[in-house]
Amino acid sequence: MRAAVSLEGPPVPVPHKVSRAALYTVAVIGNPNTGKSTLFNALTGLRQRVGNYPGVTVERKTGRAQLDKETWVELVDLPGTYSLAARSPDEMIVADVLLGQQQGARALDAILAIADASNPERNFYLLSQLCELGLPVVVALNMTDVAEHRGILIDTHKLSGALGTPVVAICAHKGTGLEALREALLQILLKKRPPAAPRPEFPAPMQRQVAALHDELLLHAQRLGREVSQPEAFRVLVDTGGYAERRLQNALGNGFQQSLEAHRGLASRIPLPAEEVRARYAWAKRVLAGALTRPAQPLSSPSDGLDKVLTHRFFGTLIFAASMLLIFQSIFCWARPVMDLISGVFDALAAGVGRHLSEGALRSLLCHGVLGGIGGVLVFLPQICILFFFVAVLEDCGYMARAAFLMDRLLACVGLSGKSFIPMLSGFACSVPAVMATRTIENRRDRLTTMLITPLMSCSARLPVYTIMIGAFIPASTYAGGWLSLRGLTLFALYSLGILVAVPVAWLLKSTLLRGETPPFLFELPSYQIPDWKGVALRVFERGKAFVLRAGTIILAVSIVVWALSYFPHPTGIAARHAAARANLERSGALLDEERAAQLTALEKAETGEYLRQSYFGRIGHAVEPLFKPLGWDWRISMSALASFPAREVIVATLGTVFNVNEAPSGQAEKQYASLRNVTWTGSSRPLFTVPVALSIMVFFALCSQCAATLAAIRRETNSWRWPLFSFSYMTALAYLGALATYQVGMWLG
Amino acid sequence: MSLNSRKGAASGRGPALSVKGEMQNLAQLKPGQCATVTVVTGAGSALYQRLLEMGLYEGAEVRVVRFAPLGDPMEIVLHGYNLSLRKAEAASVQVEVRG
Numbered sequence: 023m024r025a026a027v028s029l030e031g032p033p034v035p036v037p038h039k040v041s042r043a044a045l046y047t048v049a050v051i052g053n054p055n056t057g058k059s060t061l062f063n064a065l066t067g068l069r070q071r072v073g074n075y076p077g078v079t080v081e082r083k084t085g086r087a088q089l090d091k092e093t094w095v096e097l098v099d100l101p102g103t104y105s106l107a108a109r110s111p112d113e114m115i116v117a118d119v120l121l122g123q124q125q126g127a128r129a130l131d132a133i134l135a136i137a138d139a140s141n142p143e144r145n146f147y148l149l150s151q152l153c154e155l156g157l158p159v160v161v162a163l164n165m166t167d168v169a170e171h172r173g174i175l176i177d178t179h180k181l182s183g184a185l186g187t188p189v190v191a192i193c194a195h196k197g198t199g200l201e202a203l204r205e206a207l208l209q210i211l212l213k214k215r216p217p218a219a220p221r222p223e224f225p226a227p228m229q230r231q232v233a234a235l236h237d238e239l240l241l242h243a244q245r246l247g248r249e250v251s252q253p254e255a256f257r258v259l260v261d262t263g264g265y266a267e268r269r270l271q272n273a274l275g276n277g278f279q280q281s282l283e284a285h286r287g288l289a290s291r292i293p294l295p296a297e298e299v300r301a302r303y304a305w306a307k308r309v310l311a312g313a314l315t316r317p318a319q320p321l322s323s324p325s326d327g328l329d330k331v332l333t334h335r336f337f338g339t340l341i342f343a344a345s346m347l348l349i350f351q352s353i354f355c356w357a358r359p360v361m362d363l364i365s366g367v368f369d370a371l372a373a374g375v376g377r378h379l380s381e382g383a384l385r386s387l388l389c390h391g392v393l394g395g396i397g398g399v400l401v402f403l404p405q406i407c408i409l410f411f412f413v414a415v416l417e418d419c420g421y422m423a424r425a426a427f428l429m430d431r432l433l434a435c436v437g438l439s440g441k442s443f444i445p446m447l448s449g450f451a452c453s454v455p456a457v458m459a460t461r462t463i464e465n466r467r468d469r470l471t472t473m474l475i476t477p478l479m480s481c482s483a484r485l486p487v488y489t490i491m492i493g494a495f496i497p498a499s500t501y502a503g504g505w506l507s508l509r510g511l512t513l514f515a516l517y518s519l520g521i522l523v524a525v526p527v528a529w530l531l532k533s534t535l536l537r538g539e540t541p542p543f544l545f546e547l548p549s550y551q552i553p554d555w556k557g558v559a560l561r562v563f564e565r566g567k568a569f570v571l572r573a574g575t576i577i578l579a580v581s582i583v584v585w586a587l588s589y590f591p592h593p594t595g596i597a598a599r600h601a602a603a604r605a606n607l608e609r610s611g612a613l614l615d616e617e618r619a620a621q622l623t624a625l626e627k628a629e630t631g632e633y634l635r636q637s638y639f640g641r642i643g644h645a646v647e648p649l650f651k652p653l654g655w656d657w658r659i660s661m662s663a664l665a666s667f668p669a670r671e672v673i674v675a676t677l678g679t680v681f682n683v684n685e686a687p688s689g690q691a692e693k694q695y696a697s698l699r700n701v702t703w704t705g706s707s708r709p710l711f712t713v714p715v716a717l718s719i720m721v722f723f724a725l726c727s728q729c730a731a732t733l734a735a736i737r738r739e740t741n742s743w744r745w746p747l748f749s750f751s752y753m754t755a756l757a758y759l760g761a762l763a764t765y766q767v768g769m770w771l772g
Numbered sequence: 773m774s775l776n777s778r779k780g781a782a783s784g785r786g787p788a789l790s791v792k793g794e795m796q797n798l799a800q801l802k803p804g805q806c807a808t809v810t811v812v813t814g815a816g817s818a819l820y821q822r823l824l825e826m827g828l829y830e831g832a833e834v835r836v837v838r839f840a841p842l843g844d845p846m847e848i849v850l851h852g853y854n855l856s857l858r859k860a861e862a863a864s865v866q867v868e869v870r871g
Binding site: 140147174295296336428548 | 821847
């Protein structure tokens, strides 16, 4: 657990592998969907580092780029945003980094602003805010090719003159214009001059109040422990109820609030955001006036035609369903062979290690604890890579926004948005990549809610539990002339259970713990594009690596702890007794060779079972039996459920060991487990596994949180232990209550 | 649910008689209709500020492209880009229909 804990805390800037020290720090910022990540990747290549900003869930991504022989810059990739006005701590990160206030981040030397050439006005809204920060700015005008297709031409030379700062036309995904961009960046870092363009024309009273508020805040410098800059004062004044205001109010109290209201009253008679927006869009028009040529009639692009089909009521829905089916199918089925291969390799490794070591705790630890644990981490990689490949492609080509557009209405019912759809769907294959996919949801509360309900979807690891239990205990009766089978209905009910429970849970979370102002759900539907394949590969690699390194350590630790609990105390008496029995068997000549081999295997199985029953888990099972008895479980089922904490499917093997189910030829597992029907309560002839008990076990596993990997993924995504603990507690409580109700109702019905 | 949302879609397209020059809110327009933003209501809220920042300020010209298959959200074009917004959000944007 140690390794996992040491990952907490603020990210300390660690020197990169590049030996030369970076001389400058430059922030890369722009609207969402402007190709910012593509540009960042093109400039930095693999020299990237990903972490988290302290206290928030925003990813901190930095990378090194070389400008010339001896000049390197550290590029900070800021989250895409339309404005510096912030409503939440997550949104405030951008402004804080730009203003040099983010703890642990270095002060900036310049800003690299990326703008979409096909949609300059709205992109220049943010640019106008960036130009006021007092930092040198280089403007990268991206997607000039898309703009040209639409007949939009921008004269970068004239634009550069109007802005008083360098403007470079680029096509990030083709890699054109990058040399000129590096050169412009180098020049501006040497000159250190902020843009010379006049500021937007805010009304005089508004400007006076910004200055007055700024002066007032400077007087509070000691109480605040920092000097508030003029751009921050501007945000405090304009953004009513914004995060900049709330933060100062918390530090300075009510007196400040009253004075702020007074400043606002004097600044303008109309709402200040309206004044800001009017002035900034007018600025954008003015700056672009001489440089921008637009066709009189907007040209329709191939993208518009494509959208007619892809968002069509019938065809759009059909294509959407087909593409979701493809994603689902690929994580559910296509990942399987690779996963089996990984498991196979680790089983073989464990067997190999087993042959070279003598019987004992070390061998068991290496084979079952360590190798089992590492295998248990790597086995998720195929699913993670496949899902992230699709997510990256869908995001890059612009379809992700359409998916949110199509599905929003459905998820709005439970207070979520269309962006939660893909993570939740992926949850039916595996919660681990699904939880990691929630990072495409910008709003923090929506992201957390999705992360907390996604594990309720019946993932592929529940399927073995369901199949074994249904096959062994649910009668194969059919109804409606053979069309409906009781077994099929049971499986369907278990899958539906997760969804039916997720709806009220999501609603409850959104109206209690994660309550808050409904965030505006405005998003751009960007033009369709060919994905940037290099970037896609990089993201898949990054996600896989992050999972193995960060979540993997936790999963490994859990698997070792669980191994120890099921191995120790390992009394020697059992070994001695079985050795004697084995020797007897081998000496007896009355048996045929095959029979003897079969009996030896059975004996070995019995020995493993006895060890497990005698282990700490066995003891814990006895201790918690009263707690689980209302669910119809005895101590052996209870301990099997507890021992399956690392992963649900483990319960199948554990039940097999605890109850000495004999090896079966593959595909016959259900029949073998049917022998469990003969198991009785200890010291009684009452059968243990009845239909209500089997149902109660299945309901428990449908709702419980027995998956260390999911919890580790939630830990990694939220950067805190709070949410995985919460997820575990609420799901376990639900599972217990669900199983209790199932068993009690089942018994009552007979 | 799908029944409800269909009804929602129909009402979102507004009454059939949306006359040129008439004041309406954005959610009431039909696909293909063009309008000029007259005022955004709800000053002080996050939504108000975000709508303005995305370019829905007084005088901005918008065109409704379509409604999502389930009736909500809607897609509009403004300043040469496509924006998706929920009808509940669009309802706070007052517009004057241009035809």
